[in-house]
Amino acid sequence: MAHHHDNDKEINYVGDSRVIEKKEKMVPKDYSEFPGKTEAFFPNFLLKEWMVAVVVLVGFMALVMTEEPPIGEQADPTNTGFLPVPDWYFLFLYELLKFKWASGPFVVIGTAIVPMLAFGALFLVPWLDTGKERRPMKRPITTGIMFLALIGTVALTWVAWDEHEKQLASLPKGEAEAKIVDQRDPAYDIYKNNACVNCHGQNLEGLQGPPLRGVGDYYKPKEIMKIMDEGKGNMPAGMFQGTALEKKQLADWLSKQKTGRKITEEQ
The missing domain is CATH 1.10.760.10 (Cytochrome c-like domain)
Structure with missing residues (x-):
């Protein structure tokens, strides 16, 4: 054992060969003694995530290129019978803002407080769920938040679409498509x-x-x-x-x- 004069660090020599022993290794730790418990984040875990992301992205792009997107009616400010409706992935928010407790004088609840609670719960999950278990039944807080969010989103989406279909059915025939004929006359x-x-x-x-x-x-x-x-x-x-x-x-x-x-x- 000796001290390096440049940085005053302790140096370990192997035998009498005066070869400095390198303690820092770039090889990730071996977790074979703990199968299924953990693994090195880089590159093991990150590589798996990238592979899954690439497969999902390729599948999504293939779906986009093969299926023509459903484009609604062309915007027309003169068509007063048009019933606006957002894309399907925003329908639950569209329906949420229809409730009395989330619109009108309570619009702050629907636009700020409810989203803040939802995103706040998602942000606090790592601190609320600190257990080592990975089975859903052993993680009641995380599993409960997930199911509540999923059920609420699906229910609001279904209600919004069902209400929109009923509104369209209640319109007199041709009213939703009514336009001014020959505006240049x-x-x-x-x-x-x-x-x-x-x-x-x-x-x-x-x-x-x-x-x-x-x-x-x-x-x-x-x-x-x-x-x-x-x-x-x-x-x-x-x-x-x-x-x-x-x-x-x-x-x-x-x-x-x-x-x-x-x-x-x-x-």
Whole structure:
């Protein structure tokens, strides 16, 4: 045994050969005496994780390339019958924010407190579960948190999708797809520049008066012109202020607004 003069460290020699014994080894420890208990993180454990990640990634990419993604209807600000719904993996959050205790005056609970509790529980798992057991039944805290999160996510997703399907089924036929027909027609400008827009809306969506989308399913041009002259329901006579030609153009254009459904007599 001797001391190195440069760094004043103790040096162990092998016999009298004056060869410095190297104590630091780059080879990971041998855990063969403890089978199934533990292993070296690098490279043993990390290599296994990388291999699994590569297999999952390749499978996911193959699925993405072979299956065409379901793209919804093209965005249209004039379609008031459209029911927005997020992607399936956000449906549980979408449904969560519908509850009274997580929206409105309690929106902070749904947007901050509940996610904080969920992510906080996930963050505290290493400190809550300090046992050496790896069997799920021997780890009640971790297993319980996992099952609660899984059951809650699946249940909220199912409720959200079921409610969306019921909303679609309750809409009159064609209402969800109703769009303004031929917006480039000059009659649309006649409509927007007249008093009609105050009651029926800029996009025929209906404000104080009934919506005009689909009005062509029920009325013909002559009947529409008669309503303009004589009024109907809460609409007084003589509301249209324009020439006879403009009136005919507007009536013809409104008769094109069809959705395949029938408007009730009250409308």
